[in-house]
Amino acid sequence: MKTIGAEHIKDLCTGAAFLATGGGGDPYVSQLLAERILHQVGPAQLISPGDLRDDAFVVSIGMVGAPTVTLEQLPTVDEAIGALNRYEAVTGKHIDAVIPFEVGGGNSTIPPFVAAMKGIPCVDGDGMGRALPEAQMMTFPIYGAKPTPAVIMDAFGNWELLECADAMSFEKEIRAKAVAMGGMVTSAEHGMTGALVKRSAIPHTLSFATRLGALLRHHDGHIDAIEPELFALFEASDYGVIKRLFTGKVIDTTRKIVGGYDVGTATVQSFEDAGRRMELLIKNEYLVASINGRTVASVPDLICIVEQETARPLNAERMRYGQRIAVFGIGCTQHYRTAQALSVTEPRAFGFDLDYIPLEDINEDIDFP
Amino acid sequence: MRIGIDVGGTHTDAVLMNGMEILCAHKALTSSDVRQGIIEALDRVMTEGRVDVTAIEAVMIGTTHFTNAVIERKQLSPTAIIRACLPTGSGLPPLCDWPTDIASALGNHGHMIGGGYMFDGRQIAPIDETALDEAIADIIHSGVKSIAVSAAFSPADNAHELEIAARIRRRIPDANISMSHEIGRLGILERENAALLNASLGELATKVVSNMEAALAERGLRCPFYISQNDGTLMSAQFIARYPALTFSSGPTNSLRGAAVLSGMQDALVVDIGGTTLDVGVLANGFPRESNSHITVGGVRTNFRMPDILPIGLGGGSLIADEGASVGPQSVGHRLVEEALVFGGSTLTATDIAVANGSVSVGQPARVQTLDRAVVERATQRIHRMIDEAIDKMRPSEAPVPVILVGGGAILVSRELATASSVIVPEHAGVANAIGAAIAQVGGEVEQLVSFSKHSRDRVLADMTREAQAKAVAAGAEPKTLRVLDIEETSVSYMDDDAARIRVKVVGDLRHSP
Numbered sequence: 050m051k052t053i054g055a056e057h058i059k060d061l062c063t064g065a066a067f068l069a070t071g072g073g074g075d076p077y078v079s080q081l082l083a084e085r086i087l088h089q090v091g092p093a094q095l096i097s098p099g100d101l102r103d104d105a106f107v108v109s110i111g112m113v114g115a116p117t118v119t120l121e122q123l124p125t126v127d128e129a130i131g132a133l134n135r136y137e138a139v140t141g142k143h144i145d146a147v148i149p150f151e152v153g154g155g156n157s158t159i160p161p162f163v164a165a166m167k168g169i170p171c172v173d174g175d176g177m178g179r180a181l182p183e184a185q186m187m188t189f190p191i192y193g194a195k196p197t198p199a200v201i202m203d204a205f206g207n208w209e210l211l212e213c214a215d216a217m218s219f220e221k222e223i224r225a226k227a228v229a230m231g232g233m234v235t236s237a238e239h240g241m242t243g244a245l246v247k248r249s250a251i252p253h254t255l256s257f258a259t260r261l262g263a264l265l266r267h268h269d270g271h272i273d274a275i276e277p278e279l280f281a282l283f284e285a286s287d288y289g290v291i292k293r294l295f296t297g298k299v300i301d302t303t304r305k306i307v308g309g310y311d312v313g314t315a316t317v318q319s320f321e322d323a324g325r326r327m328e329l330l331i332k333n334e335y336l337v338a339s340i341n342g343r344t345v346a347s348v349p350d351l352i353c354i355v356e357q358e359t360a361r362p363l364n365a366e367r368m369r370y371g372q373r374i375a376v377f378g379i380g381c382t383q384h385y386r387t388a389q390a391l392s393v394t395e396p397r398a399f400g401f402d403l404d405y406i407p408l409e410d411i412n413e414d415i416d417f418p
Numbered sequence: 419m420r421i422g423i424d425v426g427g428t429h430t431d432a433v434l435m436n437g438m439e440i441l442c443a444h445k446a447l448t449s450s451d452v453r454q455g456i457i458e459a460l461d462r463v464m465t466e467g468r469v470d471v472t473a474i475e476a477v478m479i480g481t482t483h484f485t486n487a488v489i490e491r492k493q494l495s496p497t498a499i500i501r502a503c504l505p506t507g508s509g510l511p512p513l514c515d516w517p518t519d520i521a522s523a524l525g526n527h528g529h530m531i532g533g534g535y536m537f538d539g540r541q542i543a544p545i546d547e548t549a550l551d552e553a554i555a556d557i558i559h560s561g562v563k564s565i566a567v568s569a570a571f572s573p574a575d576n577a578h579e580l581e582i583a584a585r586i587r588r589r590i591p592d593a594n595i596s597m598s599h600e601i602g603r604l605g606i607l608e609r610e611n612a613a614l615l616n617a618s619l620g621e622l623a624t625k626v627v628s629n630m631e632a633a634l635a636e637r638g639l640r641c642p643f644y645i646s647q648n649d650g651t652l653m654s655a656q657f658i659a660r661y662p663a664l665t666f667s668s669g670p671t672n673s674l675r676g677a678a679v680l681s682g683m684q685d686a687l688v689v690d691i692g693g694t695t696l697d698v699g700v701l702a703n704g705f706p707r708e709s710n711s712h713i714t715v716g717g718v719r720t721n722f723r724m725p726d727i728l729p730i731g732l733g734g735g736s737l738i739a740d741e742g743a744s745v746g747p748q749s750v751g752h753r754l755v756e757e758a759l760v761f762g763g764s765t766l767t768a769t770d771i772a773v774a775n776g777s778v779s780v781g782q783p784a785r786v787q788t789l790d791r792a793v794v795e796r797a798t799q800r801i802h803r804m805i806d807e808a809i810d811k812m813r814p815s816e817a818p819v820p821v822i823l824v825g826g827g828a829i830l831v832s833r834e835l836a837t838a839s840s841v842i843v844p845e846h847a848g849v850a851n852a853i854g855a856a857i858a859q860v861g862g863e864v865e866q867l868v869s870f871s872k873h874s875r876d877r878v879l880a881d882m883t884r885e886a887q888a889k890a891v892a893a894g895a896e897p898k899t900l901r902v903l904d905i906e907e908t909s910v911s912y913m914d915d916d917a918a919r920i921r922v923k924v925v926g927d928l929r930h931s932p
Contacts, residue, residue, distance in 0.1 A: 121571045
C-alpha cells in the first residue's frame with residue numbers, strides 16, 4: 050500500500066478491531082469521520098518507517114479519553130489538524146509526517162485523515178501493534194521518545210501544552226485533563242526524529258490491519274474456513290507466531306469498573322470436553338488466557354477473539370453467555386520482548402501475579418484442540 | 419373486554435379477550451385497505467364472540483405499516499433536521515451515514531447550530547439563536563413541515579431541544595416536530611436518525627390513525643384505541659401521530675408478550691418456528707429482553723428499543739441435504755404446501771422429516787414411508803441440535819430454561835431439548851401477536867449518564883424512577899399499578915469510578931377512561 054484512502058477505512062477498522070484484543074471501543078464514529086474526510090481531500094501517502102529520512106520530524110496523534118463521550122459529543126474536522134498546527138506553532142518545528150499511537154481500535158483512523166488534510170505522509174506503523182490502555186506502554190517512550198511537549202485540543206479549540214518528566218506522569222496528566230476538558234481530547238505528542246521512529250515504531254501495522262480487515266470482512270463466514278489464510282498473513286508479518294488457543298462457548302462473565310478500567314473475567318468451555326475451560330482476564334483488553342489453571346498466553350502477546358460463525362472480532366464489552374468463539378494467541382513483535390518493554394507491559398504491570406512467558410515457549414507441550 | 423388486532427405484512431389476526439381469557443380468535447389475509455381490513459377483523463371476532471360494541475373497553479392495534487414505509491421508501495415526507503452541537507460534531511453532520519436513496523427521499527435538509535450539552539451537564543454552548551433563525555428561515559423557504567430536533571446529551575438534559583422546538587413552532591405553527599430525546603437513547607447519530615425517521619412518518623401516521631378511527635366509528639366503537647410499541651407497551655391514538663417510529667418491530671414483541679400470556683410464564687425463552695426461519699427471543703419479567711446493539715431500519719442506523727431476537731435458518735420448509743446431515747437455510751418457504759413430499763411435491767423438507775419420524779401427521783404420510791430411516795434419524799437429530807444451539811445462545815446462563823414453542827413449525831420438535839427445563843406448546847399460538855397487542859401495558863423510560871460522586875446512587879435511582887413514572891402516567895398508565903420493570907446500569911470506562919449509564923423503565927396497566 051502506497052496510499053490510504055476512504056475505500057480502505059472499513060477494512061482498516063475491522064483489522065484494527067481484531068488487533069484491539071477486545072478493547073478500543075466502537076470504531077463507528079472514527080470510521081465515518083475518516084471516510085468523510087478522505088473522500089473530500091483524497092488519500093494520504095503512506096510511508097514505510099524505513100523510507101523516512103533520519104532527520105525527519107514525526108508526531109504521534111490520536112484521541113484520549115472516554116469513548117462513550119464521543120457517542121454524543123461527535124468529533125469536529127478541526128481538532129486533529131488544530132492540534133498538529135498548534136504543536137508546530139508552539140514548538141517551532143515543522144512536522145514531516147504523523148504516526149498512530151495504536152493500531153488497535155478507532156485511533157488507527159485519525160493519522161491517515163489528518164495527514165491527508167495537512168498534505169504530509171502518514172507513517173505505516175504505530176506505537177503498540179495492538180491496543181493497550183496507557184501511554185507508558187507505547188514503544189515510542191520505551192525506546193527513548195519523550196511524550197512531551199504535547200498539545201492537547203478539545204472540540205472548542207481550547208488547547209493546553211503539556212510538559213511532563215516521563216511517560217508515567219504524562220499518562221496521569223493527560224487522563225485528568227481529558228476529563229476536565231469534556232471527556233475527550235485530541236493529543237499531538239511524542240515528537241521524534243525519523244531515526245527514532247525506525248528504532249521504536251512497530252512497522253507496517255496500518256497496511257497489515259487493512260489486509261487483515263479485508264480478509265475478515267469479505268469472508269464473513271466460519272473461522273475455520275479462513276484460518277489457513279489468517280495464519281499465513283500473521284506468520285509472514287512481524288508478529289510471526291499465531292496459534293488457535295481455544296474454541297468454545299462463553300459460559301460466564303463478570304465485570305466492574307475499577308480505577309476507570311473495565312475489569313472482568315470470562316470463562317469459555319470447550320466444545321469437545323466440558324471439563325476443559327479457558328479463563329480470560331480482562332482489563333479493557335484481553336490480557337491473560339489460561340486453560341484449566343495453566344497460563345497459555347499473556348500480555349504483551351496478543352489475545353484476539355472472534356465469533357466462530359462469522360470470524361468477526363469480539364469486543365470485550367460485548368462478550369456474554371452463549372457466544373461461540375475462537376481464541377487466538379499472537380506473538381507480540383520483538384519491540385515488546387526486551388526487559389525495558391516488558392517492565393511496563395508484562396502481566397505484573399497490570400497487577401497480575403505471573404511472569405510473562407513468550408507464547409511460543411509456553412505452548413510447546415500443550416495439546417490444542 | 420378488549421380486542422387485539424395485529425396487522426402484519428401477510429396476515430391480519432384478531433382476538434377478543436376478557437381479562438386474560440381468550441374468547442375467540444381469527445386469522446385472515448391482510449387487505450391493502452387498512453380501514454376495510456380492520457372492519458373485517460372487528461366483525462369476525464365480534465360476531466363469533468357475540469358481544470355488543472358497548473362491552474368493548476379498548477381496541478389495541480399492532481401494525482407493520484411504518485416499518486414497511488421506511489423499507490420501501492414510500493409515503494415518507496420531506497424532513498429537515500436541526501442539531502444543536504456546535505462547535506462539536508461538525509465532522510459528522512446529520513444524515514451523513516444514510517443510504518443516498520432514503521436521504522434524498524427526505525430531501526437532505528440538515529442544519530447544525532451552536533448548543534447541546536457535555537457529559538457533566540455543562541452546556542457545549544448556549545443555543546445560537548441567529549443560526550437557529552436562519553435554519554428555520556431556510557426550512558420555511560423549502561416548504562418542509564416535518565422537522566427533527568436533536569442536541570448533544572439531550573437524554574440527560576432536554577432543555578435545548580425543547581427550546582428549539584418551541585421556537586420552530588412559533589414560526590411554523592403547523593410543523594410536525596420530533597425531538598430526539600423522546601425517541602432514542604444515548605448515541606446522537608442513531609438517536610437523531612430515529613427522530614428523522616419518526617418525523618418523516620408523521621403525515622402517514624395521521625392518515626393511518628384517521629383510517630383506524632374511521633373503521634372503529636363505522637362499527638360504532640366509541641372506546642379508546644391504542645397502538646402497540648416495540649417495547650411491548652401501548653401508546654394512545656394521539657401519541658401515534660407523534661411517534662409512529664416507536665411501532666418498529668412491535669410484531670416480534672407482541673408475539674413474545676402473547677406467548678407469555680398463553681403459557682402463563684414470565685421468564686422463558688420463546689421459540690417461534692415459521693416456514694423458513696426460527697426466531698428465539700427472551701422473556702424476562704413478562705417483557706422481551708432488549709437488544710443492546712444498533713438496529714438498522716431500511717439501511718438507517720438507529721438505537722430504538724427493540725427485542726433481542728436471534729434468527730436462524732430453520733423452518734418447516736427447510737431443505738434437507740447431505741443425507742440428512744444438513745438442514746436449511748434454504749427453504750421452499752410458502753411453497754411448502756406444493757413442494758414438500760407429504761403434499762405431493764418432490765422436495766425433501768423438514769416437515770417431511772417430522773412426518774416420517776412419526777411426530778406429526780399432515781398431508782399424505784404414506785409418501786414418506788419409503789425414506790431411508792438413517793436419513794430421517796440424522797435429520798431429526800440435526801434439527802433438534804440446531805434448536806438446542808439457538809436456545810443456548812440466547813439463554814442468560816447455563817441453567818436449563820422453560821421454552822415456549824409457537825408458530826407453524828413447532829411440529830418439528832418431537833424430542834427432548836437438552837437446553838429446556840420444560841417445553842410448552844400453548845393453544846392459540848398462531849395469534850400470539852394479536853394477544854400480545856390486546857394485553858399490552860403502558861410504560862415510561864428514562865436514561866442518563868450519571869456520576870454517583872455528586873449524588874448518592876439511591877437518590878439518583880429514586881429521581882429517575884419518579885421521572886419514568888411521570889412519563890408512564892402521561893402516556894395513560896394507572897398510577898396505582900406502576901411497577902419498576904427494569905433498571906439497567908452500565909459503568910463507563912476511562913471516567914470516574916462512579917460514572918454510569920442508567921436506564922429505568924416502569925410499566926403499569928392502562929387507565930380506564932371515566
